[in-house]
Every structure is written in structure tokens, then in C-alpha cells.
Amino acid sequence: MTIRALVFDVFGTLVDWRSGVAREAQRLLSAHAPGLDAGAFADAWRGRYDPSMETVRSGARPFVDLDTLQTESLPEVLAAFGISGVPETVRAELVQAWHRLDAWPEVPAAMARLRERFLLAPNSNGPVRLMVDLARRNGLIFDAVLGAGYSRDYKPKPALYRDAVAAFGFAPEETMMVAAHSNDLAAAASHGLATAHLARPSEHGPAGGETAPSVPVTYAARDLADLADQLGCH
Amino acid sequence: MTIRALVFDVFGTLVDWRSGVAREAQRLLSAHAPGLDAGAFADAWRGRYDPSMETVRSGARPFVDLDTLQTESLPEVLAAFGISGVPETVRAELVQAWHRLDAWPEVPAAMARLRERFLLAPNSNGPVRLMVDLARRNGLIFDAVLGAGYSRDYKPKPALYRDAVAAFGFAPEETMMVAAHSNDLAAAASHGLATAHLARPSEHGPAGGETAPSVPVTYAARDLADLADQLGCH
Numbered sequence: 001m002t003i004r005a006l007v008f009d010v011f012g013t014l015v016d017w018r019s020g021v022a023r024e025a026q027r028l029l030s031a032h033a034p035g036l037d038a039g040a041f042a043d044a045w046r047g048r049y050d051p052s053m054e055t056v057r058s059g060a061r062p063f064v065d066l067d068t069l070q071t072e073s074l075p076e077v078l079a080a081f082g083i084s085g086v087p088e089t090v091r092a093e094l095v096q097a098w099h100r101l102d103a104w105p106e107v108p109a110a111m112a113r114l115r116e117r118f119l120l121a122p123n124s125n126g127p128v129r130l131m132v133d134l135a136r137r138n139g140l141i142f143d144a145v146l147g148a149g150y151s152r153d154y155k156p157k158p159a160l161y162r163d164a165v166a167a168f169g170f171a172p173e174e175t176m177m178v179a180a181h182s183n184d185l186a187a188a189a190s191h192g193l194a195t196a197h198l199a200r201p202s203e204h205g206p207a208g209g210e211t212a213p214s215v216p217v218t219y220a221a222r223d224l225a226d227l228a229d230q231l232g233c234h
Numbered sequence: 235m236t237i238r239a240l241v242f243d244v245f246g247t248l249v250d251w252r253s254g255v256a257r258e259a260q261r262l263l264s265a266h267a268p269g270l271d272a273g274a275f276a277d278a279w280r281g282r283y284d285p286s287m288e289t290v291r292s293g294a295r296p297f298v299d300l301d302t303l304q305t306e307s308l309p310e311v312l313a314a315f316g317i318s319g320v321p322e323t324v325r326a327e328l329v330q331a332w333h334r335l336d337a338w339p340e341v342p343a344a345m346a347r348l349r350e351r352f353l354l355a356p357n358s359n360g361p362v363r364l365m366v367d368l369a370r371r372n373g374l375i376f377d378a379v380l381g382a383g384y385s386r387d388y389k390p391k392p393a394l395y396r397d398a399v400a401a402f403g404f405a406p407e408e409t410m411m412v413a414a415h416s417n418d419l420a421a422a423a424s425h426g427l428a429t430a431h432l433a434r435p436s437e438h439g440p441a442g443g444e445t446a447p448s449v450p451v452t453y454a455a456r457d458l459a460d461l462a463d464q465l466g467c468h
Contacts, residue, residue: 119366128401132353132377143366144379149401167362167383 003194003231005168006114007123007146009155009179012203014111014122014224015101015134018042019205024097028090033083039205044080048073053125053154063152065127070095099130103138104200110224111140113233121146123164123177125154144168156187165193178227182214194218196227237428237465239402240348241357241380243389243413246437248345248356248458249335249368252276253439258331262324267317273439278314282307287359287388297386299361304329333364337372338434344458345374347467355380357398357411359388378402390421399427412461416448428452430461 011017022038029036052069055061074091078084086094114120121144122131128149135142146167151159165175172192179185180200189195196219203209213220221227245251256272263270286303289295308325312318320328348354355378356365362383369376380401385393399409406426413419414434423429430453437443447454455461 119370127403128378128380129403132402135377136353141375143369144362145377146362150384168366169361169363 001171001173001194003118003176004170004174005119005121006176006178006196007121007164007168007193009177009181009184010122010124010126010131010134010147011101012200012209013178013180013198014107014140015103015138016203017046017098017101018203020101021045021097024094024100028094028097029083029086032086032090033081036081036083041077041081043204043207045070045073045077048076057154057157063148066098066125066130066148067095067127070098098126099133100137101134103134103140104223106223106225108139110228113228114224114231115141117231117233119143119168121164121168123147123155123160155184158187158191161188161191161193165191176218178224180210182210185213185217186215189215189217196221198223198227235405235407235428237352237410238404238408239353239355240410240412240430241355241398241402241427243411243415243418244356244358244360244365244368244381245335246434246443247412247414247432248341248374249337249372250437251280251332251335252437254335255279255331258328258334262328262331263317263320266320266324267315270315270317275311275315277438277441279304279307279311282310291388291391297382300332300359300364300382301329301361304332332360333367334371335368337368337374338457340457340459342373344462347462348458348465349375351465351467353377353402355398355402357381357389357394389418392421392425395422395425395427399425410452412458414444416444419447419451420449423449423451430455432457432461 008014021042025041026038052073056063078086120142122142124131124147128145131145146164148154151163153159165172168175173194176194176196177185177188178196180198185195185197195217197213197217198221199211200209201211219227219230221230242248255276259275260272286307290297308328312320354376356376358381362379365379380398382388385397387393399406402409407428410428410430411419411422412430414432419429419431429451431447431451432455433445434443435445453461453464455464
């Protein structure tokens with residue numbers, strides 16, 4: 001079956017969230033926390049990401065977007081690092097750090113190549129505006145923005161994979177989920193999507209990242225340029 | 235208040251649905267209906283568009299997309315023109331006519347100018363894939379696809395205006411609805427959005443189209459290029 005559409009995980013797969021959040025934390029918190037380990041700060045904040053989404057996935061609360069979840073978890077992260085007295089305006093700017101992430105270096109050119117052959121959309125847990133900000137910042141052109149904003153739930157809930165397939169209207173096996181995370185790809189495959197794994201060995205900084213999929217995938221690639229090569233893009 | 239995002243009606247406002255549907259009807263039905271008045275056929279099909287959406291808007295049935303509604307209404311239109319024996323594959327191709335519409339001539343270049351200054355999305359009653367097909371066909375680049383697919387309802391229901399504002403995250407008055415239809419703009423204004431009317435005097439062929447808004451609007455423009463001029467785009 002021919003692949004016709006690619007839907008992308010974004011945090012870690014297309015953009016380097018750790019360096020970006022650390023950069024903004026360093027910039028915004030230096031006055032409040034001299035000597036802050038900004039990478040560890042980014043890790044700690046990211047660590048609260050999945051548990052916060054679980055409150056929505058479980059049905060314990062109605063859908064709220066990731067900006068809201070990050071805003072709620074930030075005070076705990078600041079407290080864990082012993083940082084106090086951060087004004088609300090600075091905390092709001094910190095939440096915007098997640099909108100100001102840089103793509104991994106090969107992504108913009110590889111995405112332009114993929115656009116010649118496939119329909120493209122993010123299928124991320126980030127909201128529409130966050131996806132738009134990352135796309136504009138990094139010169140990425142998508143055909144649509146799917147994911148949490150579109151489905152009002154969070155991966156790996158079934159709605160996000162089913163809605164992504166339905167939105168482009170191809171068969172599930174013509175729609176490929178691209179991610180650096182095996183759990184995302186396992187969920188996508190369970191709904192019939194094709195899957196592509198990208199190695200992101202420095203996603204978590206010194207703690208590494210997935211260098212290979214731990215589940216069966218349709219394609220395993222070193223990065224997005226390698227995937228474009230494997231898919232025969234010029 | 236500064237305008238930061240533009241959300242667009244599409245059928246009639248950005249694309250010429252009547253000529254496109256007539257062209258495809260002529261091509262696909264010539265064997266079945268010699269001498270067909272293809273423009274009248276397009277008008278008749280379009281005439282069933284609003285009543286079919288009303289079944290969803292009213293809550294009488296769950297949300298189904300516009301492709302489904304057009305598929306359902308097509309047999310009545312064929313019957314009204316005395317056309318019989320059209321195979322299912324040809325009927326399916328006819329429904330695809332709505333995915334193969336040409337933009338009004340000034341739209342592609344004007345949209346590229348607007349993209350330099352504003353976030354852009356369709357806010358149409360068409361589904362995601364239809365918006366994607368029209369954008370690809372006409373070289374339009376949007377930041378997201380909002381509208382019926384995103385909101386699972388049809389204009390002028392409030393969800394479509396509220397969701398469009400929330401997706402981009404600006405204030406309602408920073409978000410402008412652009413349409414050639416005063417009723418769409420009246421609904422948008424009732425939710426606080428800024429509004430821009432485009433004149434489309436040939437939308438309905440010999441039956442004309444709105445040459446000026448019949449409701450108060452923020453901007454009234456001759457076409458999208460004139461709107462870009464009025465907004466100070468280079």
C-alpha cells in the first residue's frame with residue numbers, strides 16, 4: 001500500500017524541546033535562580049507532562065490544552081528547584097518557551113522534500129497555536145494541524161490516530177505516523193497506521209533518547225532526511 | 235485593536251464553486267445528459283447545501299461532513315434534471331468536484347501577501363481534506379484548517395467562530411472573519427470577531443452575488459487583493 005499522508009509527533013521528533021526550554025529558562029530565571037541547571041529544569045517540567053495529560057485521558061477532568069497543563073505544573077517545578085518570587089508575567093513567558101523551540105537541524109529541508117509527495121500534518125499533544133508557532137519559527141509548511149486540538153484528547157488515546165486518518169481520508173495503512181517514541185508508534189500501529197521511527201539520541205540530553213524502535217515499524221530512520229531518502233523523495 | 239489572524243469562508247469567497255462544479259458536471263455527465271445546463275446543475279446542487287447542513291445544525295442527526303451531505307443530495311439533483319443511470323463511480327467523482335475548484339484569480343497572490351502579516355486558516359463548512367485539496371490545487375498556504383472539521387458543526391453555529399478564535403488564541407477582535415456573505419459576517423461579529431466582506435458579484439453566475447455587505451463590517455473590499463491593500467500589506 002502506498003503511503004499518502006504523514007502525521008508527525010512534534011516534541012522530540014521534529015523539535016528539540018530540551019534545549020529550547022532550557023534556553024528560555026536560563027534567560028527568564030537567571031535573576032531568580034543563579035546557577036540554575038536549566039537542562040535539569042526542562043527535564044523536570046517535561047516529567048510532569050505525561051501525568052498532567054493523564055488527568056484528561058482518564059476522564060478525571062474535561063479537556064484542557066497543553067499550555068494550561070504546563071501553566072499548572074510550573075509552580076511545582078519552580079518549587080522543586082527552590083525558586084520563589086517569579087512574577088506571573090515571567091511564568092507566562094516561561095510557558096511560551098514551548099512555543100519557541102527549534103527544529104532538529106535536518107527537519108526544515110527534509111519536510112520540504114516530503115511535502116512534494118505527501119500530505120503533512122502534526123499529530124501532537126500540543127494545541128493548534130503552539131503547532132503554528134513552531135511551524136512559523138522553523139519554516140515548516142503543513143497541510144493541516146491535527147492532534148490534541150483537533151481531537152480534544154491526548155495521545156495515545158485512539159481518537160488522535162483515528163481522527164488523523166479520517167481528516168486526510170486515506171486508508172489507515174496509507175497514513176503514516178512519524179515519531180521518535182516507540183509507544184506512540186505502537187498505538188498508531190494498533191489502529192492500522194503505517195509507522196516510521198526517527199532516532200533522536202539526544203532528545204533527553206545526557207539521558208539520551210531512543211536510538212531505535214522497540215516495536216515493529218514500517219520504517220526506521222536515522223532522522224527525517226533519512227526517512228525522506230527511504231521514501232524516495234528527491 | 236490590531237488584527238492578528240484571518241479566518242476565511244471558502245466557497246464563493248476564495249474559490250469559484252459554480253464554475254468548478256459546472257465544469258466537472260459537464261465533463262462527467264455529458265454522456266448521460268446531452269445539453270445539460272451545467273451552471274444550473276451546480277446551482278441546484280448548491281441549493282441543497284444549506285438545508286442538508288441544517289439537519290446537523292438542528293441536532294436532528296450527528297455531525298457528518300460535507301462530502302457525505304453532497305453525496306446524499308446528489309441523487310435528488312440528478313432526478314430534478316431527469317438524469318438517470320449514472321454509475322456510483324461517476325457519482326463519487328462528481329462529489330469530488332467540490333475538491334477541484336479554482337480560486338478567484340487574485341486570491342493566490344493576495345493570500346501570500348497576507349501570510350506575511352497574519353496567521354491564516356480556512357473557517358469553512360468543508361471538511362479538512364477538501365480544504366487541503368483546494369489549498370494544494372491553488373497554491374494557498376494556511377497555518378491551520380479550522381471550520382466544520384475542527385468544530386463538528388456548521389456555520390453559523392457559534393462553535394465555529396468561538397473555536398476559530400480559541401485555536402489561534404488571540405482576542406476575538408484580533409481575529410477577522412473574511413467572507414463574501416453577510417450572514418456569515420453577522421454571525422462572526424456577534425461573537426466579537428472583526429469582519430471583512432469581499433464582493434463576489436459573479437458567485438452565482440447570472441444570479442449575481444453580494445457586491446457589498448448588508449451588515450456593518452470592519453472592512454469592505456472589492457476582492458482579497460483590495461483587502462490586503464487596505465490592511466497595509468506589501
